[in-house]
Amino acid sequence: MKVNDGLIGLVLLLVSLATLWHVQDFPNIPGQTYGASLFPTVAAAGLAICSILLIISGLRSGHGLIYGSQVTPTRSLTALFITAAVLVGYALLVDYLGFYITASLALIVLMVTYGAKLKLAVPLGLTVTVVIHLAFYKLLGVPLPWGLLENYAW
Amino acid sequence: MSALTTAFDMVLSSDVLIAMVGAALFGLFVGAVPGLTATMATALLVPVTFFLDPIPAVAVMVTATAMAIFAGDIPGCLVRIPGTPASAAYVDESHAMTKNGQAHTALGVALVCACLGGLFGTAVLIVAAPSLAEVALQFSSVEYFWLVLLGLTCAVFVSGNSPLKGMVTLLLGLLLSGVGLQNPAAHPRFTFGNTDLLGGITLIPAMIGLFAISEILRFAASREDIAKVKAQVGSVFKGMGKIIWRFKWQGLRGSVLGTAVGALPGAGADIAAWMSYAISRKTSKQPEKFGTGHPEGLVEAGSSNSAALSAAWIPALVFGIPGDSITAIVIGVLYMKSINPGPMIFITNPESIYAVFIIFILASLLILPLGWLCIKAASSLLKTPRNILMPIILMFCLVGAFAINNSPFDLWILIGFGVLGWFLESHGYPVAPAILGLLLGGMLEEHFVTSMIKAEGNFWMFVDRPIAMGLAIVTLLVWLGSLAMSLRRAHQRSQPKEIHHDPSATRHTA
Numbered sequence: 001m002k003v004n005d006g007l008i009g010l011v012l013l014l015v016s017l018a019t020l021w022h023v024q025d026f027p028n029i030p031g032q033t034y035g036a037s038l039f040p041t042v043a044a045a046g047l048a049i050c051s052i053l054l055i056i057s058g059l060r061s062g063h064g065l066i067y068g069s070q071v072t073p074t075r076s077l078t079a080l081f082i083t084a085a086v087l088v089g090y091a092l093l094v095d096y097l098g099f100y101i102t103a104s105l106a107l108i109v110l111m112v113t114y115g116a117k118l119k120l121a122v123p124l125g126l127t128v129t130v131v132i133h134l135a136f137y138k139l140l141g142v143p144l145p146w147g148l149l150e151n152y153a154w
Numbered sequence: 155m156s157a158l159t160t161a162f163d164m165v166l167s168s169d170v171l172i173a174m175v176g177a178a179l180f181g182l183f184v185g186a187v188p189g190l191t192a193t194m195a196t197a198l199l200v201p202v203t204f205f206l207d208p209i210p211a212v213a214v215m216v217t218a219t220a221m222a223i224f225a226g227d228i229p230g231c232l233v234r235i236p237g238t239p240a241s242a243a244y245v246d247e248s249h250a251m252t253k254n255g256q257a258h259t260a261l262g263v264a265l266v267c268a269c270l271g272g273l274f275g276t277a278v279l280i281v282a283a284p285s286l287a288e289v290a291l292q293f294s295s296v297e298y299f300w301l302v303l304l305g306l307t308c309a310v311f312v313s314g315n316s317p318l319k320g321m322v323t324l325l326l327g328l329l330l331s332g333v334g335l336q337n338p339a340a341h342p343r344f345t346f347g348n349t350d351l352l353g354g355i356t357l358i359p360a361m362i363g364l365f366a367i368s369e370i371l372r373f374a375a376s377r378e379d380i381a382k383v384k385a386q387v388g389s390v391f392k393g394m395g396k397i398i399w400r401f402k403w404q405g406l407r408g409s410v411l412g413t414a415v416g417a418l419p420g421a422g423a424d425i426a427a428w429m430s431y432a433i434s435r436k437t438s439k440q441p442e443k444f445g446t447g448h449p450e451g452l453v454e455a456g457s458s459n460s461a462a463l464s465a466a467w468i469p470a471l472v473f474g475i476p477g478d479s480i481t482a483i484v485i486g487v488l489y490m491k492s493i494n495p496g497p498m499i500f501i502t503n504p505e506s507i508y509a510v511f512i513i514f515i516l517a518s519l520l521i522l523p524l525g526w527l528c529i530k531a532a533s534s535l536l537k538t539p540r541n542i543l544m545p546i547i548l549m550f551c552l553v554g555a556f557a558i559n560n561s562p563f564d565l566w567i568l569i570g571f572g573v574l575g576w577f578l579e580s581h582g583y584p585v586a587p588a589i590l591g592l593l594l595g596g597m598l599e600e601h602f603v604t605s606m607i608k609a610e611g612n613f614w615m616f617v618d619r620p621i622a623m624g625l626a627i628v629t630l631l632v633w634l635g636s637l638a639m640s641l642r643r644a645h646q647r648s649q650p651k652e653i654h655h656d657p658s659a660t661r662h663t664a
Contacts, residue, residue, distance in 0.1 A: 002580070002581060003581065005581070008581065012322065012326075019329065022344075023343070026341050026343065027339050027341050028339060029339050029603070029607075032606075032607065033611070034603075035338060035339040036337045036338065036339035036340075036341040036343055038603070039328075039337070039595075039598075039599040039602070039603075040329060040332045040343065040344075043325050043328040043329045043595075044325075046321070047322065047326065047329065050318060050321050050322045050325060051322070053318055054318065054322065057318070076374070076375045076376060076377060077375070079374040079375065079377065080371060080374045082374075083370065083371055083374040083548075084371070084569075084573065086548075087548070087552070087569045088569060090552055090565070091552075091565040091566055091569060094562075094565075095562060103549055103552075103553075106545070106552075107546065107549055110544070110545035110548065111541060111542055114374070114377065114540070114542075114544060114545065116539070116541045116542055120542075124542060125545075128549065129549075132550070132553055136201070136553050140201075140204075140205050140557065142553070142556065142557040142560065143560055144553065144556070
């Protein structure tokens with residue numbers, strides 16, 4: 001599944017115009033006629049020009065706005081969405097649930113999604129979580145959160 | 155001479171050597187498993203290097219990438235899936251040799267050429283870097299401005315088949331580099347009241363996202379299975395001397411081109427291999443044999459990608475401008491260790507530079523014995539279940555990105571850049587210019603504004619000094635030349651015949 005370059009160009013054009021509008025109130029360096037806005041202005045103006053070229057090439061390509069969807073089987077799409085959901089879920093929940101619960105859940109869910117058997121994924125997921133925790137928390141001193149398991153911290 | 159002795163002492167200590175062997179095994183594994191790239195190996199090593207001293211940290215990254223680039227040839231040869239993009243140029247050739255029952259020859263050529271190419275690139279690094287550093291000492295902000303601009307320009311035009319798409323990702327990278335307080339007026343740009351963004355986008359999580367998370371997402375979206383290895387691999391060193399000697403000029407030419415491509419910002423081992431293989435085929439006396447299992451192209455391209463790997467360190471060490479995506483990560487790590495790459499290290503810290511050289515030589519030599527072991531273990535390595543491996547790598551990325559600053563916000567940077575990298579790559583947008591823009595944007599702006607203040611707004615000051623003028627002209631020539639080429643290509647494309655296969659349309663993260 002692909003997004004037409006024209007649509008990407010349109011989004012980028014809006015982003016660059018918003019940036020151009022946003023940077024105009026940035027202050028100058030004292031005593032100079034330019035400052036914090038100069039560099040983003042040049043970059044955003046360049047991006048605006050490139051996005052217009054992308055829109056033109058997207059229109060010329062003759063593809064639909066989103067094309068080639070029949071090529072991607074739903075199995076892969078599901079796997080992709082679950083992967084993204086696991087990433088976001090980890091970032092949202094790790095402080096509350098703690099590393100042990102979040103990481104082992106994330107590992108098991110992903111392994112099963114990618115086709116591993118549950119009876120393999122569960123012990124492996126738990127072991128890997130313990131090993132990573134030992135390596136980073138104990139050995140390297142990274143303060144991975146305990147979350148709900150705070151009382152059992154060791 | 156005392157600096158050199160100190161350097162030997164630094165490298166030949168047991169902890170550095172142990173770290174190198176460990177990193178070598180890790181690099182071989184990452185390279186040999188399809189879907190894991192050498193850049194990803196570097197990204198995954200970052201949290202580890204964070205807790206090492208600078209010299210072992212550099213040793214670990216150099217060794218792992220050198221091994222990974224070689225090991226990428228193994229699955230290419232045995233099952234026709236390149237282990238890293240740097241091997242993609244010649245998988246058909248080496249797999250054809252396997253089908254002819256010459257897997258041992260193909261792997262032997264890959265092994266020996268990786269060693270020789272790496273040594274060649276290192277030799278150039280040793281000769282060129284210190285003398286370039288001497289020149290660079292006289293650079294003012296104007297020269298640096300042009301140099302960074304030239305580097306970014308090369309990144310756009312070398313790193314893909316569509317300069318427009320390269321330009322888009324470069325500009326995105328430059329815009330993102332503007333986030334935070336680090337700007338001439340110290341104004342909090344694009345932070346939207348978020349205090350985590352005041353310091354700018356943290357580079358390391360962004361790079362782990364771009365190079366590792368994006369690969370996992372791609373794996374999730376495709377999940378191709380790896381075929382079973384059927385080939386029997388005999389003695390890999392048998393008859394090697396004869397083959398290498400027969401194609402010595404091709405090997406040398408590959409090494410030279412690889413070094414040049416590697417030293418150019420934005421282009422690394424993979425592009426070097428594509429170019430060298432194409433040149434080898436074009437100039438060969440037996441072009442008809444290419445693709446049927448002929449070692450000539452393997453010698454040239456196999457030397458080329460390894461030479462590119464070492465040469466990428468030339469601009470990285472001398473100017474702080476990365477030669478490829480691997481050195482982009484390395485520079486990020488060096489900054490974290492408050493080592494600012496640039497000509498001054500060659501004066502203040504020559505022993506570290508010598509130590510880096512020694513590490514490169516050792517790493518190239520280590521390829522021979524450890525690579526041989528890796529070939530022996532290849533069929534079991536290729537059985538590594540990736541459905542187990544990928545979730546573990548993902549967890550390492552999450553923990554590693556958090557470990558850099560112990561900041562939960564970095565997780566969002568990791569995820570955001572991971573999704574961005576996957577999206578860009580799956581739509582044919584090269585990622586290398588984005589990472590260069592992100593890394594070098596601050597430097598470009600600083601040198602530009604400093605020069606503007608010095609010049610009091612007079613733009614002619616930018617070309618007042620001879621080197622600055624030279625760099626400006628080269629930058630302009632690259633622009634004009636590339637524009638002319640793309641116009642010509644557009645003209646050719648408007649002709650009815652539209653079938654052309656451009657290998658550089660594939661991904662560009664070695």
